Amino acid sequence: MIFPRADGELHVRPRSAALIPIAAKVEAGERISRDDAIALFETDDLLAVGSMADLVNRRLNGDRVFYVANQHLNPTNVCILNKVCVFCSYGVRPLAEDAYTMTLDEVYAEAEAARTSPTREFHIVGGLHPKLPLSYYADMIRGLKERHPAVHIKALTAVEIAHLARIEGINTLDVLRDLQDAGLDAMPGGGAEVFSPAVRSTIADRKLAADAWLGVHREAHELGIPTNCTLLYGHVETAADRVDHMIMLRDLQDETGGFSTFIPLAWHPDNTALGREMGLEGDRTGGVDDLKALAVGRILLDNVPHIKTHWIMVTTKISQIALSFGVDDLEGTVVLEKVTHAAGADTPTGLDLNEIVDLIRDAGKTPVERDSLYNAVEEPVVA
Amino acid sequence: MTAVVSRPTAGLAPVDAAELAECASLYDRPLLELGAMARERAPNAAPGGTVSYIVDRNINYTNVCVTDCSFCAFYRRPGHEEGYVLSNEQIGAKIDEAKAIGAVQILMQGGHNPYLKLDYYTGLLDYIKTHHPIHVHGFSSSELDVIARVHKLDVATVIDELKDAGLDSVPGAGAEILVDDVRDQIAKKKIGTARWLDIHRTVHEHGLLSSATMMFGAGESRADRVEHMIRVRDLQRETGGFTAFIPWTLQSDGTGMEGTPEPTASEYLKTIAISRLVIHNVPNLQVSYVTQGPKVAQVALHFGCNDFGSLMMEENVVSATGTDFIMPRSTLVEFIEEAGFEAVPRYQDYSPVRPDLDWYCGCRVCMDRRDP
Secondary structure, three states, X not given: OOOOOOOOOOOOOOOOHHHHHHHHHHHHOOOOOHHHHHHHHHXXXXXXXXXXXXXXXXXXXXXXEEEOOEEEEOOEOEOOOOOOEOOOOOOEOOOOOOOOEOOHHHHHHHHOHXXXXXXXXXXXXXXXXXXXXXXXXXXXXXXHHHHOOOOEEEEOOHHHHHHHHHHHOXXXXXXXXXXXXXXXXXXXXXXXXXXXXXXXXXXXXXOOOHHHHHHHHHHHHHOOOOEEEEEEEOOOOXXXXXXXXXXXXXXXXXXXXXXXXXXXXXOOOOOOHHHHHHOOOOOOOOHHHHHHHHHHHHHHOOOOOEEEEOHHHHOHHHHHHHOOOOOOEEOOOEEOOOHHHHXXXXXXXXXXXXXXXXXXXXXXXEEEEEOOOOOEOOXXXXX | OOOOOOOOEOOEOOOOHHHHHHHHHHHHOOHHHHHHHHHHOOOOOOOOOEEEEEOEEEEOOEOEOOOOOOOOOOOEOOOOOOOOEOOHHHHHHHHHHHHHOOOOEEEEOOOOOOOOOHHHHHHHHHHHHHHOOOEEEEOOHHHHHHHHHHHOOOHHHHHHHHXXXXXOEEOOOOOOOOOHHHHHHHOOOOOOHHHHHHHHHHHHHOOOEXXXXXXXXXXXXXXXXXXXXXXXXXXXXXXXXXXXXXXXEOOOOOOOOOOOOOOOHXXXXXXXXXXXXXXXXXXXXXXXXXXXHHHHHHHHXXXXXXXXXXXXXXXXXXXXXXXXXXXXXXXHHHHHHHOOOEEEEEOOOOOEOOOOOOOOOOOHHHHHHHOO
C-alpha cells in the first residue's frame, strides 16, 4: 500500500509546557510513553491533543476515511454473564421474558437484507448462551458464506470464543480453527472492556481476564485472522487504567501485527445495573472525553493502522468532528444494532451510505468504501 | 472555492468585497487550526478560564403570528384553535417557578400578534416589575417593529415606553441571515437587514444591551454568513451595545423547510470559530446546545465559545421542531468543568451572579432601577 507523502506539520501548537516534549516526539515519529499518554488525557488542551492525533493519522492514512456497509446480526441475547457485566443491558438470563435465540433459518432470513442492500460485512456478536454449541456458529458462518459469498464475516468476540472452548471442553485455538474453516474472515474487538483487574472486578467480575482475552487474539493473529480491539470507557476507570489497557494492546500488536483497528466505546448507562448504582442515565461521556479517547488512542497505538469512531455511541456529530482528531474509520451502515440501543442510545439504528459519504466529504476528507480487510472496494456504492 | 459576492442590501452600502472574500476563505483552513485561532481570541483563552451560563426561563407569551416564516414550527395564524396569549397571572406564576430554581431573568418572546397593543406590553412589564420582579430580556427587534407599525409610532418611542415599563434588554433573535436575498427566501414578511440593524442601534442608543443571533443552514452561502458577521461587527463598532453573538443551525423538522439538511458539526464548529475571528469586538460567543446537543456544545468551548447559554427551564420554539436538549444545572456545570473550564452563573449583561445582592438582578439597567 502506498501512503501519501507525510505532511509533518502540527496544525496546533500546544499551549502548556507539559505537552511540548510530547508534541516533539509525535512530530519526530517517536513512540510516546505511559506518562505521556496520561498527560494527554489530563490536559485541558483538547486541540493540541487532536492535532497530534491528526498528524499521526495523516501520516498513516492521508486524508482517506474508510467506511464499510455492514449488517449487525445478534443471534441471541441470552448470556450467562448477565448478572456479571453490570455495565450491559443487553444480556438476559435464559428464562427471561425477553430472552431470544434465533434459529439458523431466522439468522439467514435476517441476513437476506444483504441482498437488497450493498452489505460487505456481517458483524455477528451475541450473549454467552449456555447451550448453543460451537457447531451452531460454525454452521451459521458456513450457511451465510454459501448464501452471501461476497460478504465478509466478522464474528464472535474473544469472550465468546473462550466460552465456546469451555463448554466444548476444547482449547480456544481449536475453536478458532473450526470457525476459520467455516469461513470466519475477521474478529471484532469486543469484550476487552478495561483490562485493569480492579476495574474488571467492578464492572465485569469473572469475565474473561486480560491475559486470556489477549491470548485469544494472539491465537487468531497467528492463524491469520485479523481482529479489532476496543476499550469501554466512561464508567469507573481512571486515565491510567485507559492508558495501561492501550499499552497492553500495543505490546501484543508489536508481537503479532494482527490488530486492524482500535475502537474506543463510550459506555451508555441506561437500563444497566451499574448505571442504576451510580445514579446515571443518558449520555455518560462528554464530547471532549469522546474525542480524547479517540485521539489518545491514535497517538499511543502508533502500530495499529486504523482508529474507528462508533457513531452509535457518540452521535454522528461527534463522529464527524473526530475525523479531524485522528480518526480514519467511520462505522458504516449498521442494520439492526441492538446492544447499545438497549442501553439507551438515541442515535439512529442505521445511517444511509450517502449520509456517511457526505459527512466525510464535509469534513474535508476523501471517503473510501472498504471491505472487512480495509481494501478499497472496486465499485463503491456512492460514486 | 465559489466566487464570493457581497449581496445588495436595501438601505445599506455593500460590505467590502475583498474583506468578505478573505473572511470567507477562513472556511478552507483545517478545523483544528481555526479552533486554535479562535480560542486565542476568546476572553477565557487562558487555561482554566471561565465559561458562563444563565439560569432563566423562556416565556412565549403568544404563539399567534402573521409572519409565516417557513423555518418556524411554533407559530399559529390568528383564529387558529391552538393560538394562545398568556395572561399576566399565568406569566407571574411562571416567573415564580423560575425564581424558585434560581432564575435571574426571563426571556420573553412571542409571535407577531397584531391584536396585542402597546398597552398590553407596558401593562405586562409593569405587572412583572411590581409583583414578580425579575430581569426581563424580551421582545426581539421584529416584535418591536410590529408594535411600532401597529401604532404608527417610531421604534424609538416604543423602546422608550417599554424600557420605562420594565424592559431590561433585548434578545438578538430574528436576525436569521442578515442578507436580504436570503431573508426574502425564508422570511419574506420579516423585517429586512437594514431595519434589524437599525432597531438594535436604537436599542443601544436607549441604554439597553442586546445580543445578536445567526440562524444558518437556511440555504445561504458561507459568504452570506460572513456578510452577516461583518454587519454585526460594524454596528458594534458604532454602538458597543452587543453583549454576545449566538449562532445556531436551522432545525427544519415540522417547518415549511422540512428536509433542509442541517449544517454538519464540523461546519458548525468552523462557523463559530470564524464568528469569533470576524466579530472580534463582541465579547461573548455562545454555544447552542439546544441545536447541537451537549456533546458538540462542550467541544465548541474549545473553538472560541465562552458561554453555554441558558438552562432554559422552558423552551417552546426549537422544541416544536423536535430538538430537545434541556439539562439540569448540575449536569450543565459538570459538562463545562469536564471540558476544562470553570462554570460561572451570570446575569444578562454577562457579569457574574452576586449571590448576596439584595436586588433581583445585578446588571446595570436593573441596578439603575434600584438606585435611580
